[in-house]
Amino acid sequence: MSLKSKVNSLIRTIADKVGGRGVMQQENNAKGEKFVFPGMPDKLLSAGTESAVLLKNNGVLPIAPGERVSVFGRCQNDYFYVGYGSGGDVKAPYAVSLMDGLKSRGVSLNTQLASDYAAWCAANPVDHGFWGHWPMCYPEMPLTANAVKRAAKSGTALVVIGRAAGEDRENKLEKGSYYLTDSEVNMLDLVTRYFKKVAVIMDCGNIIDMSWTLKYGDAIGAVVYAWQCGMESGSALADLLTGRANFSGRLADTIAVDYKDYPASGNFGNPDYNNYAEDIFVGYRYFETFGSSRVLYPFGFGLSYTDFKISETDFSFDGDIFSFCVNVKNCGGCAGKEVVQLYVCAPCGKLKKATKSLTAFAKTRLLKPGEEQSLKLSFNIYSVSSYDEDINAYVIEEGDYKFLTGSSVHSIAFERTQHIDGRVAERLSPICPVKRSFSLITGKTAKPAPSDLRERILKNLPGEIEAGGDRGYKLNDVRSGKITLDEFVSQLSCLELEALSRGQGYMNSELGVDGNAGAFGGIIPSLMEKGVAPVITTDGPAGIRIKEYTSLIPCGTALACTWNTELVGELTALIGQELRQHGSDVLLAPGMNIHRDVLCGRNFEYFSEDPLLTGKMAAAYVRGVQSAGVSACPKHFACNNQEVKRTKNDSRLTQRALREIYLKGFEICVKESEPMCIMTSYNKINGVWSHYNYDLATTVLRGEWGYRGCVMTDWWMQKASSPEFPKIRDNAYRVRAQVDVFMPGDFRRNARRYKSDGSLLKTLGKKDGITIGELQRTAENVLNLILKLGKEV
Numbered sequence: 203m204s205l206k207s208k209v210n211s212l213i214r215t216i217a218d219k220v221g222g223r224g225v226m227q228q229e230n231n232a233k234g235e236k237f238v239f240p241g242m243p244d245k246l247l248s249a250g251t252e253s254a255v256l257l258k259n260n261g262v263l264p265i266a267p268g269e270r271v272s273v274f275g276r277c278q279n280d281y282f283y284v285g286y287g288s289g290g291d292v293k294a295p296y297a298v299s300l301m302d303g304l305k306s307r308g309v310s311l312n313t314q315l316a317s318d319y320a321a322w323c324a325a326n327p328v329d330h331g332f333w334g335h336w337p338m339c340y341p342e343m344p345l346t347a348n349a350v351k352r353a354a355k356s357g358t359a360l361v362v363i364g365r366a367a368g369e370d371r372e373n374k375l376e377k378g379s380y381y382l383t384d385s386e387v388n389m390l391d392l393v394t395r396y397f398k399k400v401a402v403i404m405d406c407g408n409i410i411d412m413s414w415t416l417k418y419g420d421a422i423g424a425v426v427y428a429w430q431c432g433m434e435s436g437s438a439l440a441d442l443l444t445g446r447a448n449f450s451g452r453l454a455d456t457i458a459v460d461y462k463d464y465p466a467s468g469n470f471g472n473p474d475y476n477n478y479a480e481d482i483f484v485g486y487r488y489f490e491t492f493g494s495s496r497v498l499y500p501f502g503f504g505l506s507y508t509d510f511k512i513s514e515t516d517f518s519f520d521g522d523i524f525s526f527c528v529n530v531k532n533c534g535g536c537a538g539k540e541v542v543q544l545y546v547c548a549p550c551g552k553l554k555k556a557t558k559s560l561t562a563f564a565k566t567r568l569l570k571p572g573e574e575q576s577l578k579l580s581f582n583i584y585s586v587s588s589y590d591e592d593i594n595a596y597v598i599e600e601g602d603y604k605f606l607t608g609s610s611v612h613s614i615a616f617e618r619t620q621h622i623d624g625r626v627a628e629r630l631s632p633i634c635p636v637k638r639s640f641s642l643i644t645g646k647t648a649k650p651a652p653s654d655l656r657e658r659i660l661k662n663l664p665g666e667i668e669a670g671g672d673r674g675y676k677l678n679d680v681r682s683g684k685i686t687l688d689e690f691v692s693q694l695s696c697l698e699l700e701a702l703s704r705g706q707g708y709m710n711s712e713l714g715v716d717g718n719a720g721a722f723g724g725i726i727p728s729l730m731e732k733g734v735a736p737v738i739t740t741d742g743p744a745g746i747r748i749k750e751y752t753s754l755i756p757c758g759t760a761l762a763c764t765w766n767t768e769l770v771g772e773l774t775a776l777i778g779q780e781l782r783q784h785g786s787d788v789l790l791a792p793g794m795n796i797h798r799d800v801l802c803g804r805n806f807e808y809f810s811e812d813p814l815l816t817g818k819m820a821a822a823y824v825r826g827v828q829s830a831g832v833s834a835c836p837k838h839f840a841c842n843n844q845e846v847k848r849t850k851n852d853s854r855l856t857q858r859a860l861r862e863i864y865l866k867g868f869e870i871c872v873k874e875s876e877p878m879c880i881m882t883s884y885n886k887i888n889g890v891w892s893h894y895n896y897d898l899a900t901t902v903l904r905g906e907w908g909y910r911g912c913v914m915t916d917w918w919m920q921k922a923s924s925p926e927f928p929k930i931r932d933n934a935y936r937v938r939a940q941v942d943v944f945m946p947g948d949f950r951r952n953a954r955r956y957k958s959d960g961s962l963l964k965t966l967g968k969k970d971g972i973t974i975g976e977l978q979r980t981a982e983n984v985l986n987l988i989l990k991l992g993k994e995v
């Protein structure tokens with residue numbers, strides 16, 4: 203055994219022992235019945251077929267009935283159904299590989315090749331590694347020219363390329379991660395040499411280098427970005443490849459020619475901080491504004507087996523609301539769905555604008571050939587405003603606004619121009635000031651701004667509820683209307699208030715289902731005696747991550763590529779019911795950080811580079827989950843755009859970029875779906891950790907957006923003292939920000955008493971110290987959640 207393998211094996215043993223953070227990923231060590239949640243397979247099949255994006259097709263697809271198909275690439279069997287980490291690791295009751303899918307659809311397969319792969323995969327099983335050391339790709343079966351030549355007597359070749367990512371690390375600019383491996387290149391070289399009809403399937407959660415499609419040109423007839431679509435991946439894909447279903451997925455991100463073309467690439471992956479020098483020009487906003495020649499596949503793009511015509515039928519603008527009525531006609535030869543996308547090109551006044559920004563979208567139902575559907579796309583004028591940092595306001599600058607409607611950011615069917623008079627749309631207060639200047643790609647400089655945070659916090663300190671001692675009230679008395687929540691809270695001791703602000707201290711709480719992510723709320727006997735139930739949290743975005751069989755759904759990016767909010771809501775409604783059935787209360791999902799850079803290791807969990815698509819998808823996801831009476835928990839609020847040094851890294855950006863890009867999705871989600879919980883991020887924003895960030899959790903979330911839910915930290919947090927109130931540290935710093943719950947916390951019982959780090963109560967009653975009112979406010983945020991959940995002891 204080499205030294206490296208010895209070290210890895212030691213780490214693996216330790217990781218297995220510590221549990222929680224270290225549990226083996228993807229190993230299906232689930233307990234109980236292989237239960238399939240009713241209605242799930244059908245919904246997953248729809249989501250899978252609507253996720254995959256057809257990037258190229260010269261007629262190779264769909265595969266004709268009876269056509270012999272040779273499938274290359276080990277992922278035909280060892281399919282990546284999802285990525286690794288808390289956004290994966292779901293124990294699915296079954297998972298349909300591409301091979302299983304093709305067989306079940308009666309595709310005529312090259313059986314010799316299929317059995318060669320099956321035998322090789324069995325003899326070379328994949329090693330899923332362990333936390334943070336998962337594979338990014340699997341070793342390929344070596345191929346010789348003779349073997350491929352033999353296989354190529356007739357028919358179509360499918361080549362499957364797989365990649366997986368996972369949290370706590372980034373994708374790398376290396377072969378096997380962002381780039382193809384030598385064996386994958388060899389496989390493509392040989393297959394394109396001997397087969398006339400070649401389709402490549404990308405079984406990936408993240409976007410990887412696709413510039414090889416230029417190199418192979420017409421030798422590759424079709425390319426499908428199939429994503430990772432959970433346990434029905436293979437059936438959905440087989441339906442699409444055989445034409446039983448039609449492609450209707452559209453890219454949620456831009457695919458550029460070269461990594462260096464992406465606007466954040468020069469300022470990504472640094473250990474200490476990243477200057478968001480691209481400012482608001484993220485993804486297609488950058489390519490459309492500064493030159494799009496380096497775009498390989500544009501945002502919103504995706505082919506279909508049929509053609510659509512999009513035309514305008516009506517338009518109105520009443521000074522506040524825009525309404526575009528659009529007609530979509532299926533002009534081709536088979537049934538399909540189209541996505542109508544509406545972009546605004548706002549005039550550049552004092553503020554530079556992106557040439558195109560998505561303002562609305564809608565997807566048709568399945569239209570038969572010749573069939574038409576009218577769609578109405580409406581949005582408020584607020585959607586076309588920009589943030590002016592000089593006056594701390596969203597403004598609409600006077601001028602001609604062009605609205606471009608089409609089927610991708612590059613294919614615009616029609617335009618309309620509307621003159622709008624200038625006005626201030628919303629006045630706000632300055633937040634998260636930049637501390638160190640940096641240059642923006644627009645040639646401007648982001649300059650440090652003064653902060654009046656101390657004054658604002660002191661001015662807005664909550665009032666105190668007079669302590670009344672234990673009067674025997676139970677939480678149920680609030681439920682029944684007998685007493686107010688204030689009256690209930692007036693009886694809570696400091697120990698109880700402290701307990702409500704942090705979890706038990708570990709994952710997999712004995713109070714919840716095996717494999718849960720931790721408990722908070724009623725976690726000490728005196729709270730339980732008062733009728734306060736514990737709240738059980740469970741990961742995550744791709745399904746319920748516990749040690750029982752649960753449904754594995756498509757990753758976040760795949761869901762976004764459906765552009766179908768209704769479908770996403772229907773799917774997550776089932777997940778909500780499933781969560782309830784397993785006795786858990788909070789699903790730690792959706793992940794909704796912006797795809798700032800293609801290398802971010804968690805992009806697969808998140809939706810898109812665009813804030814509107816992200817916000818609408820997240821809102822649909824939350825509405826679905828919460829329709830079952832349980833809570834969703836959108837995360838990671840905010841700017842968790844890289845995994846390297848994620849708990850120390852500082853995201854440095856202008857307030858405009860923060861508001862227009864990185865907070866916008868959360869804003870839409872909060873306003874449209876009222877999540878009961880929100881999770882902060884690990885990183886800092888302009889020098890302040892999100893879990894201590896008063897501006898995020900209080901000024902913006904509660905003050906501006908009217909949020910009434912509970913805010914929790916991401917798992918464990920960094921220690922620090924408040925610059926504004928230097929005596930306030932750690933948990934007091936956090937509670938002052940109104941980040942209510944420290945998860946999984948540190949409130950453990952030793953032989954005699956409950957132990958905490960003491961940081962919350964240390965300054966209570968002292969000058970500038972934490973106040974009873976702040977502790978009670980946090981307690982009410984948590985108790986309100988328990989009331990909404992309807993949880994009783």
Ligand code: BGC
Binds near residue numbers: 288719742837916
């Ligand atoms: C992740 C969260 C996850 C939590 C609990 C953290 O490492 O960042 O997204 O919900 O762990 O597993």
